[in-house]
Amino acid sequence: MRFVLLLLLIWPNLVFSADIYKIYLSATGDDNNDGLSNVSAIITLNRAQQILKINNPNTAVEIHIKQGLYLNQSVNWTYTNGHLITFTPINFSKARPVFDGNAKLNTWFTFKNTSGAPSHLKFRYIKVQNYNTGMSFQGNRNSVKKWNSDNELYGMYFYNIGGLYSDFDYSTAALRFVNSKNNSIVNSHFVNILNQPTKSAFIHAIYFAHYSSNNEVRGNRFQMINGDPIRTRDESNYNLILGNIFFKTGFSAYYSDWYCSAETTNKICTKKTGECPSVGFEFKNNNLFGGYKSDLENIKQFGVDDYCVVTQNS
Numbered sequence: 001m002r003f004v005l006l007l008l009l010i011w012p013n014l015v016f017s018a019d020i021y022k023i024y025l026s027a028t029g030d031d032n033n034d035g036l037s038n039v040s041a042i043i044t045l046n047r048a049q050q051i052l053k054i055n056n057p058n059t060a061v062e063i064h065i066k067q068g069l070y071l072n073q074s075v076n077w078t079y080t081n082g083h084l085i086t087f088t089p090i091n092f093s094k095a096r097p098v099f100d101g102n103a104k105l106n107t108w109f110t111f112k113n114t115s116g117a118p119s120h121l122k123f124r125y126i127k128v129q130n131y132n133t134g135m136s137f138q139g140n141r142n143s144v145k146k147w148n149s150d151n152e153l154y155g156m157y158f159y160n161i162g163g164l165y166s167d168f169d170y171s172t173a174a175l176r177f178v179n180s181k182n183n184s185i186v187n188s189h190f191v192n193i194l195n196q197p198t199k200s201a202f203i204h205a206i207y208f209a210h211y212s213s214n215n216e217v218r219g220n221r222f223q224m225i226n227g228d229p230i231r232t233r234d235e236s237n238y239n240l241i242l243g244n245i246f247f248k249t250g251f252s253a254y255y256s257d258w259y260c261s262a263e264t265t266n267k268i269c270t271k272k273t274g275e276c277p278s279v280g281f282e283f284k285n286n287n288l289f290g291g292y293k294s295d296l297e298n299i300k301q302f303g304v305d306d307y308c309v310v311t312q313n314s
Contacts, residue, residue, distance in 0.1 A: 027068030101131035114146035139179030141210035170199035173207035200226035253300035
């Protein structure tokens with residue numbers, strides 16, 4: 001006590017770090033609970049977000065998810081507080097918490113944020129299955145300044161994702177980013193990411209679109225994917241794809257870049273400002289074990305890489 005008082009006398013403006021704000025989920029929980037302890041666990045992420053918005057803690061947050069099966073959950077997440085918000089199993093056993101869309105739901109976790117500031121969402125060792133789309137991080141595709149960033153996925157497992165496993169016509173991704181930057185996807189698994197055969201080219205394990213730059217994809221497993229597993233689009237620059245393993249996955253290439261233009265499609269492009277190729281990507285030290293149906297190109301770029309320069313000078 002004397003030591004603490006002495007510190008306060010010497011440094012009166014000294015700030016001690018606050019405790020982590022913890023919320024507890026259980027598959028047998030009840031959303032009428034406060035979620036602030038194991039014995040008062042809640043059951044949905046929607047309720048967790050409600051608790052955070054009411055209390056708005058000015059500290060890091062951990063959402064502890066007990067191992068179990070969470071059926072038919074879907075959340076549109078908007079809450080950030082400038083600190084790290086971690087979604088994590090309550091303990092690190094071999095089992096993961098499992099969120100199962102039961103083929104009825106489109107996207108498990110949708111994050112919409114256009115603040116142009118880091119959002120600091122972190123996901124660890126959660127399994128997501130039987131959804132049309134696993135997760136979507138959405139900035140504003142029409143304004144380069146309206147982004148989100150600095151999100152992390154580690155040890156995640158996306159299983160049975162896409163039109164083949166849902167009541168929807170098709171999916172574009174297990175994991176989608178739109179104007180979302182500086183994210184990392186590490187040591188995760190993407191298995192059975194499939195559309196119906198007629199829509200197979202549309203789906204990707206990871207889709208970086210519209211200014212989603214400087215992301216890292218490292219040490220992941222991609223297996224049984226009937227679209228190109230990694231796709232970039234429209235100035236999603238300087239992404240690193242390093243040390244991953246690909247088994248029986250890919251429609252035209254393991255990594256492909258696309259943009260909507262007269263060169264790449266006969267359809268009408270919906271973005272008024274137009275789209276441009278992505279540049280500066282690195283695809284290296286990956287282990288490649290065949291495409292979904294046949295051998296593939298490692299990298300495929302649609303159109304020409306100076307398309308926008310040509311358009312501006314014409």
